Amino acid sequence: MKPLVHGRWLLPALLLLTLSLVVGHRFMPLRQLVLLPTAEDVRFIYDDTDAGGGNRVEWVDYDNNHFRCTRGSDKPSLYCGLNLSLSEDEVHGVDLSGFEQLRIDLELDTTAPLIALFMRNFNSAYSTAGSSESAQYINFHLEPDDYAPSVVVRFDEFRLADWWLNGRNLPRQYRAPEFSNIILVGISLSGELPAGPHEAAVKRLVVEGPWVSAEALYLGIISAWLTGAVAFLLLQLTHHYRSASAARQQYSELYQRHRALHSEAQTLSELSRRDGLTGLLNRYGLMQAVDALDMSAEAPVSLLLLDVDHFKRINDRRGHLEGDNVLVNVAQLIASATRATDILARWGGEEFLILLPGISGDSALKRGESIRQSIFEAACFREKSLAVTVSVGVTEIRPSESLESALARADQCLYRAKGLGRNCCVLEREIS
Numbered sequence: 554m555k556p557l558v559h560g561r562w563l564l565p566a567l568l569l570l571t572l573s574l575v576v577g578h579r580f581m582p583l584r585q586l587v588l589l590p591t592a593e594d595v596r597f598i599y600d601d602t603d604a605g606g607g608n609r610v611e612w613v614d615y616d617n618n619h620f621r622c623t624r625g626s627d628k629p630s631l632y633c634g635l636n637l638s639l640s641e642d643e644v645h646g647v648d649l650s651g652f653e654q655l656r657i658d659l660e661l662d663t664t665a666p667l668i669a670l671f672m673r674n675f676n677s678a679y680s681t682a683g684s685s686e687s688a689q690y691i692n693f694h695l696e697p698d699d700y701a702p703s704v705v706v707r708f709d710e711f712r713l714a715d716w717w718l719n720g721r722n723l724p725r726q727y728r729a730p731e732f733s734n735i736i737l738v739g740i741s742l743s744g745e746l747p748a749g750p751h752e753a754a755v756k757r758l759v760v761e762g763p764w765v766s767a768e769a770l771y772l773g774i775i776s777a778w779l780t781g782a783v784a785f786l787l788l789q790l791t792h793h794y795r796s797a798s799a800a801r802q803q804y805s806e807l808y809q810r811h812r813a814l815h816s817e818a819q820t821l822s823e824l825s826r827r828d829g830l831t832g833l834l835n836r837y838g839l840m841q842a843v844d845a846l847d848m849s850a851e852a853p854v855s856l857l858l859l860d861v862d863h864f865k866r867i868n869d870r871r872g873h874l875e876g877d878n879v880l881v882n883v884a885q886l887i888a889s890a891t892r893a894t895d896i897l898a899r900w901g902g903e904e905f906l907i908l909l910p911g912i913s914g915d916s917a918l919k920r921g922e923s924i925r926q927s928i929f930e931a932a933c934f935r936e937k938s939l940a941v942t943v944s945v946g947v948t949e950i951r952p953s954e955s956l957e958s959a960l961a962r963a964d965q966c967l968y969r970a971k972g973l974g975r976n977c978c979v980l981e982r983e984i985s
C-alpha cells in the first residue's frame with residue numbers, strides 16, 4: 554500500500570490557504586446594498602412646521618433627491634430633511650445587521666452646524682405597529698469638518714437618541730442600537746440653521762459589509778481544520794491498520810513457506826542419509842551417525858561387516874529385480890535382529906555394516922551369528938527356494954581407533970569367512 558504522499562503537500566497548502574483567507578478577508582471588496590437610488594425607492598422630505606419650527610422644505614430636483622431647507626428668522630430651527638422608507642407597512646423592514654457601515658454620497662450647499670444621519674429599527678419588543686415613533690431612533694451627527702462628497706459612518710458609531718430612550722424603561726438588551734429590521738433611513742439638517750436657504754442632494758446611499766463576517770470566517774477555518782485533523786487521523790489509522798494487516802498476512806505466508814521449506818529440507822536431508830532401496834543408512838548417513846556417537850561413552854563398540862554370498866549368482870539366475878528384493882529382505886532381517894540403538898547401514902552393493910554400541914567382540918560374534926542364522930532360515934527365501942546366506946566379519950573397535958581402521962580388520966574377517974566356505978561369522982581374534 555502506498556503511503557499518503559500527498560499529505561506532505563496538503564499541510565503547507567492548507568496553511569497557505571488559511572493565511573490567504575485571514576489576510577485576504579481584510580482586503581476583499583465589500584458587499585454592498587444600495588438603498589438609494591433604486592427603481593422603487595420611497596422617499597419624502599419633511600420640515601418642522603407642525604412642531605412650530607421655522608424651517609420650510611421643498612424639492613429642488615426630485616429625481617436627484619435634491620431638496621432645499623429655508624430658515625425663517627422668526628421661529629426656532631428644529632429639523633428639516635429627507636427620509637427614505639424601507640418598509641411598506643412600517644413593521645417589516647430590511648435586515649442590515651450583516652453590514653458594517655453606511656456610505657452616503659452628498660452634494661451640500663449649507664452652513665448647517667450639524668447633519669444627522671439616522672435609522673429606525675422596528676422590534677415588537679419595544680415597537681408598536683402603526684407608530685413609527687416607537688421604532689428605535691439610531692443616529693449619528695456629522696459636523697462641518699466631516700462634510701465631504703462621500704461620507705462613511707460605521708454602524709458602531711451610531712447611538713440611540715437619548716430623547717427616544719428616556720422614559721421607555723427598556724431592558725438592557727434593547728438599549729443598544731439594533732439593525733435587524735430597519736424601516737427608515739434619513740438625513741436631517743440639524744442644529745440652529747442660519748437664516749436663508751440650505752441645500753442637500755443625496756446622490757447615493759449604500760450599506761456595506763463583508764461577504765463573510767470575521768467571526769463566521771474564523772469559525773469556519775477552525776471547523777475546517779478540526780474536521781481535516783479528524784479526517785487525517787482516521788485516514789492514518791486506516792492506513793496503519795491496513796499496513797499492519799498486510800504485514801501480518803505477509804508474515805503468515807512467509808512463516809508457512811518457511812515451515813514447508815524446513816520440512817522439505819528435513820525430508821531431503823533424511824533422504825540424503827538413507828539408501829533408496831533398503832531404507833538403511835547410506836555411507837554418508839553412517840558417517841554422520843558415527844560422528845554423533847560418543848565412542849568412549851558407549852565403549853565397547855563392535856562392528857559387523859556382512860556380505861550376501863554369491864549374490865551375483867542370484868542376480869544372474871533370478872534377475873536383478875529379485876536381487877533387489879533379496880537385499881531389501883536381508884536389510885529387514887538385520888533390522889529385526891538388532892536393537893534400536895544399533896546403527897545399520899548398507900555399505901556397498903550387497904554389503905551391510907552394523908555398529909553395536911556397548912557390545913564387546915565376543916557378544917558381537919554371537920549377534921552376528923544370530924543374524925546369519927535368521928537369514929539362513931528366513932521363510933521369505935525358502936518360500937522362493939532361494940538359498941540366501943551371508944558371511945560376517947566381526948571386530949571390536951579399539952579405543953581411539955578410526956572407523957576406517959576397524960573396517961579394514963572387519964573386512965579381513967569377512968574375507969576369511971568367505972574363504973571358510975561362506976555362511977559363517979569370523980571374529981577378528983580368530984584370524985590374528
Ligand SMILES: Nc1nc2c(ncn2[C@@H]2O[C@H](COP(=O)(O)OP(=O)(O)OP(=O)(O)O)[C@@H](O)[C@H]2O)c(=O)[nH]1
Pocket residue numbers: 830860861862863864865866868872873874875876877880901902903971
Ligand atoms: N540386484 C542388485 N545387484 C547388485 C546391486 N549392487 C551390486 N549388485 C551386484 O552384486 C554382485 C556382487 O558380485 P560379487 O562382488 O562378484 O560378489 P558375489 O557374487 O556376492 O560373490 P561373493 O561375494 O564372493 O560371495 C554384482 O553382480 C553386482 O552387480 C544392487 O543394488 N542390486
